[in-house]
Amino acid sequence: MRRWYLISIPYIWLVVFFLVPFLIVLKISFSQTAMAIPPYIPVLDLSRGIDGLKDFFSHLSFDNYRFIFSDSLYINAYISSVKIAAIATFLTLLVAYPVAYGMARAPKEWQPTLVMLVILPFWTSFLIRVYAWIGILKKEGLLNLLLMNLGLISEPLTIMNTTTAVYIGIVYSYLPFMILPLYASLEKINPSLLEAAADLGSPPIRSFWQVTFPLSLPGIIAGCFLVFIPAVGEFVIPDLLGGSETLMIGKTLWTEFFSNRDWPVSSAVAVILLLVLVIPIVLFQRSQQTQREAGA
């Protein structure tokens, strides 16, 4: 029964530190804010047995959810997070596709180095990479300096603290997540398919749209999920690069928790965010699983 030891150790760890915490978030999202430590009621008191349990359930309420749905701030934050993440994912795809395509067509002996060069920035601190853009994008930053010296603009552009800066930040930070799956699927395409298309008289552009592009769809799907899902809940990028007009739910949750210290409302915000993301997450896992099984 050694096998059960091996299974149970990581299993129990994940149940205790991944699954149970979610149940607690769910529970607290139905609690009420209180001036207490911890700052919510009711607290489950199992030492009182069944009475404690009854007391606990009778005090649960939907108030936090009612509050979130009645305040347009929250609804707008969800909608705008999804919108910003979707647009940013599309932009990332546009930037990543030519790069991945070029990598897949590069001489074989270059390819490991190119892959390595894509992965390297991903290992560098996320916070630092976002920070690097502040010096570039701000009003007296390097981009404005360059454009003014080139005589392209006479007035400095305002990019910092706008949603544009958030798009740049997301595209930049998540680019490796898009390039790698795209490259993996483009690299696998059998060249004889393209030769066959050419022999049958298809011009290169048409071969691209009718052969290469459809065959790279698994990579596109995987890449889009890998960018979209974390981007919806992103905190660092909208906080450092975005302005007051950029509404994103990760930032709302952070403020609710750290500034307003309202734990029940932040828990409810988290539960709804998870519900928004659960469909893409499940779809993503499905697609990964079918790919793994097809590959095996």
Place this chain on the structure above:
Amino acid sequence: MKGRFSYFNATSIALGFAFLYIPILLLVIYSFNESKLVTVWGGWSTKWYVNLLSNEGLLSAAWVTLRVAFLSATFATILGTMAAIVLVRMGRFRGRTMFSGMIFAPLVMPEVITGLSLLLLFVAIGFDRGFWTITIAHVTFSMCYAAVVVQARLFDFDKSVEEAAMDLGAGPVSTFFQVTLPIIAPSVISAWLLSFTLSLDDLVIASFTTGPGATTLPMKIYSQVRLGVTPEINAISTILIGIVTAGVLVASYLTRRQATREDRERRAAVA
């Protein structure tokens, strides 16, 4: 995929890599700037690095961060390797779907949710927050990355060598340490390095799970970044980038050396 490597391909690679690397490069260059202003180049200087040495808050945060990263990477690698073996070698067992779900979900989970949920757990069980809670939180999300890295390696290695060891009378434990572990070692090292850098990087989860007295470097950097760009942050960032780059280069060298060695052995076996 093959085909002609055109100018278009070369240009898109060049532009893509310029986009990826120029911001980091500028950050590194401006860490050596004599002037305090980002846009004014005042000549080369290492004074910001010297200043770092006397910034005690930053140094103690760096020390906390390194200890958390070292401990959490080590535990995450052990747990992640176990999880990878379970996923690849154990076949079907009850609860397998949930297990693989719990391995893959944290990879895409928004950090704010992971952080909040762990904090609420620690509060609910009355665990004092600080160094250990950050470490536990980091083990939890890093082990999932570690599991994925090791799993990829376990998938494509020849199971018959393990079976041969068992046939020759080795128990499962000694088979693991004498046969399996040496083969998957490069991926275990990569998993450790990945877990280490993930922990080194993390701002959001650490901010939620920390308590009084435990400030990590990203938290320190974040609080200073909000006040504006300073050459000192550039300097500490450059040091971090240097450490991580060195680590990645070593790991990729190890992996490649192993690949060539295996290749040679395979050819020798055929000849």
